Amino acid sequence: MAVLNITPDSFSDGGEFYAGGPVLDAVLRHAESCLAEGATLLDVGGESTRPGSVSISENEELDRVIPVIEALISRFDAVVSVDTSTPQVMIESATAGARLINDVMALQREGAMTAALKAGLPVCLMHMQGTPKTMQNQPTYDDALNEVYQWLMIRIDACLGAGFGMDQLLLDPGFGFGKTLPHNIALFRGLDRFVRTGYPVMIGVSRKTMIGEMTGRPVEQRVTGSAVAAAIAASQGVAIVRVHDVAETRDAMVVMQMLKQVMQ
Numbered sequence: 001m002a003v004l005n006i007t008p009d010s011f012s013d014g015g016e017f018y019a020g021g022p023v024l025d026a027v028l029r030h031a032e033s034c035l036a037e038g039a040t041l042l043d044v045g046g047e048s049t050r051p052g053s054v055s056i057s058e059n060e061e062l063d064r065v066i067p068v069i070e071a072l073i074s075r076f077d078a079v080v081s082v083d084t085s086t087p088q089v090m091i092e093s094a095t096a097g098a099r100l101i102n103d104v105m106a107l108q109r110e111g112a113m114t115a116a117l118k119a120g121l122p123v124c125l126m127h128m129q130g131t132p133k134t135m136q137n138q139p140t141y142d143d144a145l146n147e148v149y150q151w152l153m154i155r156i157d158a159c160l161g162a163g164f165g166m167d168q169l170l171l172d173p174g175f176g177f178g179k180t181l182p183h184n185i186a187l188f189r190g191l192d193r194f195v196r197t198g199y200p201v202m203i204g205v206s207r208k209t210m211i212g213e214m215t216g217r218p219v220e221q222r223v224t225g226s227a228v229a230a231a232i233a234a235s236q237g238v239a240i241v242r243v244h245d246v247a248e249t250r251d252a253m254v255v256m257q258m259l260k261q262v263m264q
């Protein structure tokens with residue numbers, strides 16, 4: 001899954017896809033390279049969820065995301081996912097042709113569960129401790145793996161109770177969302193536990209602080225570290241990796257997969 005951030009502050013694209021509104025030709029060119037490099041999903045987001053970020057209005061988010069989804073769908077034969085926690089954005093994205101909702105708030109925003117059901121799309125439920133504004137201030141767990149796992153199981157039950165089918169739900173432990181490096185490592189070590197639920201597991205570690213902490217690299221030099229982490233996650237059965245650097249991640253995953261097949 002390739003990240004397409006339609007935000008002014010995006011660390012990955014330097015606001016390249018946003019200048020008072022979405023810059024469609026730049027987005028389309030970038031999407032085209034991501035697909036050529038091996039991406040099968042495009043994740044379109046208008047609201048930044050980086051540590052310290054604050055939320056935007058519903059209308060602002062709609063204006064950023066909907067024209068991009070429409071343009072991508074009309075131009076490419078790609079599966080588009082919408083990175084949103086906002087009910088109306090879920091509904092209008094579905095109408096525009098999106099086929100997956102990636103919600104870092106796991107449908108906890110008022111009206112989101114109903115909206116996602118109405119949209120009729122599968123949803124990736126992600127764990128976060130706190131809110132993007134404050135989540136990295138002082139993340140605390142007794143046992144990060146157990147707590148994240150149990151929290152996601154409760155969200156799944158809530159979704160199944162509300163009318164979702166088992167085949168409409170994906171899980172994400174939410175690397176970096178209210179987690180320190182030891183928490184992230186405990187979750188990575190326990191990825192198999194999420195995989196064994198049978199729900200497809202999605203993760204995002206691309207360019208994140210945990211990669212920076214492990215390598216000692218600034219954000220623009222975290223491509224290799226991120227690709228290695230993605231490949232190891234895939235070797236553990238993770239179904240979808242959300243990444244900025246598609247070509248490098250694809251190579252890491254192809255080599256991992258081919259060599260894994262011939263090992264012992």
Ligand code: YH5
Binds near residue numbers: 051175
């Ligand atoms: C995720 O893990 N992450 S947005 C801070 C960084 C680097 C990257 C500089 N949306 C996820 O990519 N959706 C984001 O440090 C996500 N899982 C799912 N499902 C944060 C991001 C980032 C933040």
